[in-house]
Amino acid sequence: MATTATTDAPETSGAFGAVPSFDVTLRIRRFTPELTGAEAYWEEFTVTAYGTDRLLDALHKVKWDLDGSVTFRRSCAHGVCGSDAMRINGKNRLACKSLLKDLNPDKPITIEPIKGLPVIKDLVVDMDPFFASFREIMPFLITTGNEPTKERLQSSAQRERFDDTTKCILCAACTTSCPVFWTDGQYFGPAAIVNAHRFIFDSRDEGAAQRLEILNDKEGVWRCRTTFNCTEACPRGIEVTKAIAEVKRAMITRAF
Amino acid sequence: MPSAPAGTLYRGREGMWSWVAHRVTGVMIFFFLLVHVLDTSLVRLSPETYNAIIGTYKNPVMGLAEAGLVAAIVFHAYNGIRLILVDFWAKGPKYHRVMLWIVVGLFVVTMAGFLPRHLMHVFGGE
Numbered sequence: 416m417a418t419t420a421t422t423d424a425p426e427t428s429g430a431f432g433a434v435p436s437f438d439v440t441l442r443i444r445r446f447t448p449e450l451t452g453a454e455a456y457w458e459e460f461t462v463t464a465y466g467t468d469r470l471l472d473a474l475h476k477v478k479w480d481l482d483g484s485v486t487f488r489r490s491c492a493h494g495v496c497g498s499d500a501m502r503i504n505g506k507n508r509l510a511c512k513s514l515l516k517d518l519n520p521d522k523p524i525t526i527e528p529i530k531g532l533p534v535i536k537d538l539v540v541d542m543d544p545f546f547a548s549f550r551e552i553m554p555f556l557i558t559t560g561n562e563p564t565k566e567r568l569q570s571s572a573q574r575e576r577f578d579d580t581t582k583c584i585l586c587a588a589c590t591t592s593c594p595v596f597w598t599d600g601q602y603f604g605p606a607a608i609v610n611a612h613r614f615i616f617d618s619r620d621e622g623a624a625q626r627l628e629i630l631n632d633k634e635g636v637w638r639c640r641t642t643f644n645c646t647e648a649c650p651r652g653i654e655v656t657k658a659i660a661e662v663k664r665a666m667i668t669r670a671f
Numbered sequence: 672m673p674s675a676p677a678g679t680l681y682r683g684r685e686g687m688w689s690w691v692a693h694r695v696t697g698v699m700i701f702f703f704l705l706v707h708v709l710d711t712s713l714v715r716l717s718p719e720t721y722n723a724i725i726g727t728y729k730n731p732v733m734g735l736a737e738a739g740l741v742a743a744i745v746f747h748a749y750n751g752i753r754l755i756l757v758d759f760w761a762k763g764p765k766y767h768r769v770m771l772w773i774v775v776g777l778f779v780v781t782m783a784g785f786l787p788r789h790l791m792h793v794f795g796g797e
Contacts, residue, residue: 444678455678505682527678594687641757643686643767656686657764660757 434465439520441473443485444527446534450484455534459523460485464515470524471499471510487538494650497586501538502527507588507648529591531600545587548603552611552629557622567619577616580609580658582651589645589655601634605645605655608636612658615665627666636663685771693750696743703740734793738786745781749774 438461446455462476471492478485490496492511499510504518504525518524532540558567583606590596590604611630615623630636636659645655681687714721727733753770757763763770 457678502679502681505679525679530681592681592683594681594683594690640690641686641754641764641767642683642690643764644681644683646764647684647686654764656757656767660759660764663758 434467436463436465437520438462439464439473439515440523441470441477442523442525443477443537444525445485445537446528447484447536458482464520466516468515469511470503470508470513470515470518470526473515473524474510474526486536495584497584497650500529500586500588500591500650502529502591507592507644509586509588509650512650529587531591531593531597532587540587540591542587544600545590545604545606546585548590548607549585549610552603552607552626553622554610554614556614556617556620557625558619559621569618573618576618577613579653580613580616582653583609583613584651585610586650588648588650589653592644592648594642594644595638595640599634599638602638603630603632603635605639605659608639608659608662609653609655612662615662623665624669627662627669630662631666636666639663685768689750689753689771689774693747693754696747699740699743700747703743731793734789737793738789741785741789742778742782745785746774746778749777749781 440459440461442457442459444455445451445458460477460481462473462481464473464476471489474485474487474489478487487499487501487510489499489511491498494509494512497509500507501510502508502525503510503513507529510526515524526538528534528538528540532542532545534540585606587606589609590606593602593605596602596604608630611626614620615626639656639659641656641660643656645659646653646657649655710721710724713724728737750771753767753774756770757767
């Protein structure tokens with residue numbers, strides 16, 4: 416009975432309507448070759464966060480207040496630029512789209528770099544192989560003949576056909592969640608196939624045959640083992656595995 | 672380019688674990704086929720040796736291994752149909768999780784029909 420009065424005591428200034436704060440521990444996979452050698456290690460930081468905070472806010476607190484050497488990418492911080500994909504509690508997520516209260520802050524939150532790409536420092540990975548695959552599928556409009564003097568018209572149904580795959584922000588959360596990509600870095604990966612899908616099914620584009628030819632490679636779409644990790648990881652909710660399956664089917668139907 | 676070793680296990684969901692199970696059962700079936708081709712080819716060399724080799728399989732350890740083999744084949748077969756549907760049925764990716772539970776259900780039903788009869792043979796002495 417005597418304790419009930421203190422349980423509701425606000426931890427913050429106590430102002431009415433204040434967002435409650437709590438302590439959260441971040442367990443970060445660190446890799447600092449210039450200081451500690453080629454061995455990665457775990458380091459824990461505890462920061463005070465609020466119910467409205469995202470994981471990125473907690474990472475900012477670590478970097479700005481506790482240890483400035485903690486390194487991660489972020490740019491827009493609002494889920495549009497796709498810079499801050501990382502492995503949060505074992506799953507690929509964007510730090511800026513993950514609310515701390517959804518990550519169970521009672522336990523330490525593990526944060527690791529995305530898997531399958533070479534780690535440069537802490538949570539920063541070398542994205543070059545990822546973008547090389549993206550460039551290979553020619554992610555631009557290919558047309559023949561004279562350019563029209565006005566817009567290339569398209570019905571809303573034709574636009575709808577590839578709407579899902581236009582949402583990609585190239586964060587690499589899908590590609591680095593793929594077990595095939597971890598063991599075989601030559602695999603194009605879900606993100607490249609998603610962006611190929613965006614043009615293959617665009618009625619204005621005429622390069623579908625070339626793109627299908629590229630993806631018909633040994634390391635192309637047929638490497639996909641439909642684990643659905645990519646669909647699960649996509650911060651934009653793109654049905655990645657479905658898009659890959661559509662490219663597979665297009666390859667078969669358009670070959671005859 | 673230096674790279675750091677992997678940390679924790681990736682927390683994939685049903686899709687990833689069904690893929691792992693499919694791979695594991697596939698490798699098991701491969702090794703069975705290897706042995707199966709070898710022992711069956713013996714019948715051309717000498718039917719007596721073939722009978723002797725097959726006779727050594729009649730013990731409880733191999734009986735349990737056979738149960739494991741049937742389990743692996745049953746899962747691999749049903750899940751294989753699911754994977755074909757995921758790739759070639761337009762709504763496959765949408766219902767992949769439902770289909771996995773159907774696979775698990777069919778697996779349980781098939782094994783429930785097979786195991787009692789098989790184990791009676793193995794441990795019941797005919």
